[in-house]
Amino acid sequence: MTLILTRSQIAALLRTPDLTGTVVTDAVEEAFAALADGTDRLSPAHGIREGDDLFLPMLAASTRLGLAGGKVLADLPGNALTGLPRQRSAITLISTETGACAALLDGALPTRVRTAAASAVATRHLARPDTRVLGLVGAGALAVEHTVLIAAERPIEEVVVWSRSFDRVASFRAELSTRAPDLKVTHADGPRSVIDAADVVCTLTPSREPIVRGSWLRPGQHLNVVGAPPRPDCREVDGVAMSRSRIVVDAMSTATADSGDLVLALAEGAVTTGDCADLGSVICGLAEGRTSPDEITLFDSTGLGLLDLAIGRVLVDAARRHGIGHAMELGA
Structure with missing residues (x-):
């Protein structure tokens, strides 16, 4: 049956x-x-x-x-x-x-739950233990699930969120108030403000062009780059963000074919495939994850069957x- x-x-x-x-x-x-x-x-x-x-x-x-x-x-x-x-x-x-x-x-x-769970796994293995502020670039369907699951991995006290849509931020606040009522929510005035405030950042937008710049990143941050559709010409972060980060992907075979964030950074010469590791290899101790408190780590999430x-x-x-x-x- x-x-x-x-x-x-x-x-x-x-x-x-x-x-x-x-x-x-x-x-x-x-x-x-x-x-x-x-x-x-x-x-x-x-x-x-x-x-x-x-x-x-x-x-x-x-x-x-x-x-x-x-x-x-x-x-x-x-x-x-x-x-x-x-x-x-x-x-x-x-x-x-x-x-x-x-x-x-x-x-x-x-899809929504397993995508957020993948970011939570990456946060579990790559983010600093003293993470307190979660930043969200985008407040759509993925935002609440990411908040709830990442807050189970790190002692999150505040969520700083930005979206082009005020209504989406309002909906995010309303749903989070029932799922995680103890978290403080701050509405940022732009993506740069999210990066400035957050220890862990999740990009959750269907962007074709970079919405986060590598020049904004601070030592010790962790990024979950999640939102762009699985197309080699769509990206949420620029090549500088990739080059400044320890890059961990869900799987090299899919990332090098379908992740515009990685494909375009490779084409620009900002990074090489040797700069990347699979998340599973990090989990199993076959590859390094975060190597120092000041290192910037980035999980490039494409999605796996x-x-x-x-x-x-x-x-x-x-x-x-x-x-x-x-x-x-x-x-x-």
Whole structure:
């Protein structure tokens, strides 16, 4: 039987006690480590371009999780003109034991949570322990999840947030007041003000051009560069930011193909691939992460199908425990 989980059902699962705390972050950390040691594997991503639209398969296999498959992501810039989300996706989970379709999930919330969890894992391994101020460049759907999961990794006291949209900042405040009411929230007047104030910075914008300049960065900061779509011509930080940082990517194979932040910095000669390490290698002790309190570290997050398997496993197991979802026989 195939378990089908809708967006509202996934939202209900994410509110259950067994998915609070660091459960998702720990699952994502395990996936990064399994990728580094060869236990789990990625399929090369080969997107299909139709004009300015991108359709990207993000696939992986993990006998550890008992799953293969992943996500197909549609990145459609024109959707903004009709009020639809720019990115939409669906996750298909296949049993590695039988080849049967184990589950079908709407991709919106799993993507949001696993993306924030990846940043939380990077923060766990790269940010200074004395981090107190979290900075957010962008206040959209990813902002609250990043705040909640990163605050579980470091003693965050204040969140400094900027967005071009005042309404988005207001919505961020309102949601965070229920999810993390003890955190002070400050509305910054621009990206530079966020960088000036924060110990850890998350860039969460679908930018094509750099929105953060390397000349602004301060010793000891950690950046999670997250928001740009997986396209080699889109970036949130400039080459100077990359060159000043210890760069850690989610996987070199995807970063060198789909991360504009890295691809463009490489093309400019600001960095080389030898300047980069995989996050899984850092977790496993196979590569260095932060080497000094004053070093600037930067996690370049492109997104991996393996993380969709990891969050899918967590959600499917929770759904079965709670009796949530629709079971169907697709072969009937």
